Amino acid sequence: MGDNLISVNNVSVNFDYQENFISKKQKIHAVNNINIKIKKGSFFGLVGESGSGKTTLGRAILGANKISSGNVIFHDDERDYDLTDMNKQDLKEYRKKAQLIFQDPYAALSPRMTVRDIIAEPLEVMKITNSREETDERVRDIAAKCRLNIEHLRRFPHAFSGGQRQRISIARALVSNPKFIVADESVAALDVSIQADILNLLKQLQSELNLTYLFISHDLSVVAHVCDVVAVMYLGHIVEMGPSRELFKNPKHSYTKALLSSIPSIDPEKRSEAIELKGEIPSALNPPPGCVFRTRCPNPGVDCKGGEINMGLTEVEPGHWVDQCCVI
């Protein structure tokens, strides 16, 4: 356990859903029986299409979503925190240590606050610093690490470009000196020429500040470039997980294969190699029984169709896990 920072054990998150007040209450199975271990200092990627449960899982790990069953353990240096069993004091401590970087650098920053105040806010809310001088020093320090100029601190966020705003969001997330960062689609809203800069910054800060990331993205090329371990989600389940290079070179699950083949190649001579999937992702209100991917699987086995096979990961190579049904 010593080298893991986060253990996610059999975690499920359900939401109640009722179409209108007379209709029957239903359950949205947003995240189902997830098991992951995030190593200290790793860049752990979570990929999958819209609605697959990435944000819900990320929020559950941050303690921002109720966990319906299972638990999440944060292994701090001195002690473990069990997120499903925390008192107020623990929760306060945890909030300092685990932070979120938002997706949208435009929406996330209050237009009426200066950059300095935006970055300082977590310190003040969590009462981390004791004086204005101390706060200012921490703000200046982290702003410099995020390559913001001192004179930027006096300005308002509207004066900044997308890339600069994202650096402000990152500085705000890092000012409380966290150990664990959830970056949810943190580069999705950025232009390509800027995106690479933010990814490089995240990498650099990781080694400078000993950070561990959960990096959520629907962009596989980005994930392949920055993450060391990747989990692929589909309809609330992890269908495959492993070291990034191994997984992208040697995908085993039909969904991972289809997803990889769908990335449009920048080589005009390599056209139309996508494994075309039929239809769309089923609703999380009534996921298909058995293998959740079987309604779209391009080559289902005989056993898969009836839905008798249960989901569950099997280790096929050291650290490379695949949903068992495909392995058979």
Added chain:
Amino acid sequence: MSHLLEVKNLDVKFDTDEGRITAVENISLSVDQGEVLGIVGESGSGKSVTAKSIMKLNPGNTSYNEDAEIILDNENVLQFTSKQDLKKIRGGKVSMIFQEPMASFAPAIKIGAQMVEQLLIHKNINKDEAKSISINMLKRVGIADAEKRFNQYAFELSGGMRQRAMIAMALSTMPKLLLADEPTTALDVTIQAQVINLIKDIIKEYQMGVIFITHDLGVIAQVADHVAVMYLGSVVEKGPVNEILKNPKHPYTKGLLQALPDINNLDAPLSPIPGNIPSPLDRPTGCVFRTRCPHHNPEGKDGKIEMKLIEVETGHWVDQCGIKCGQNG
């Protein structure tokens, strides 16, 4: 042979509270029947404004330059003012697919009713014929239960399905020119792959000309025959897709390709283009890319070199300063 569409020396300016913005400057493009012209560029580069000019959809604060021409089927659409003429470029000879399909369907009207209404405006047919054309088109774009979907509202469909319905609506009038503005950007990759294949099949089948707008070079590589690369309102490079992606000449095009994470080359470092895209209010004079260009040609840096495309290989045009500076840099 004359082109289906030819845009010549187009400037588009907007009057705003903060001053006059040059959104598009001196661009020239052409599209032939059965051909896909890809326009690629980052946000604010003028892709949508260019497309909207072709349908004269830009708002009241827009001004075009006197000597600009947008020739469609031998007529200059910039001169169009009558309802009758405008109809031709808004759903008649030209149709547009938008990034956000909700924007093009009225929320309170059923999909079928909207398709029929559009057909009745543009074609000399009756309601029954319009209905059968619409349903056939919904089937053609791969919508199962087309009769049922015909009677549904846009919000009742999933994202991918809505995008298909919008394509069906745009195509049902059989336009000669299709403007597709980021038609797959909001979609998941597996659905994007479906929609791209659909658009390609349909172009082949109906031999229409297409302008396909995207910021994704991968999508461009998959769909376009020719590409125009835009930056801050200017076309900095254009030519056959293979040339542009495999033999790029302009520092911006090269920079974009290097900034792109390539899944087939994980060892390549991610190289951002330094600096930020300037605000359109501070649009650089001379070479628009000079504030971020890695080359150090003093003339280019000072804005003394005018922008002007020159042909470096057959059909491959590059901004002259790109070449001048590239050689000196």
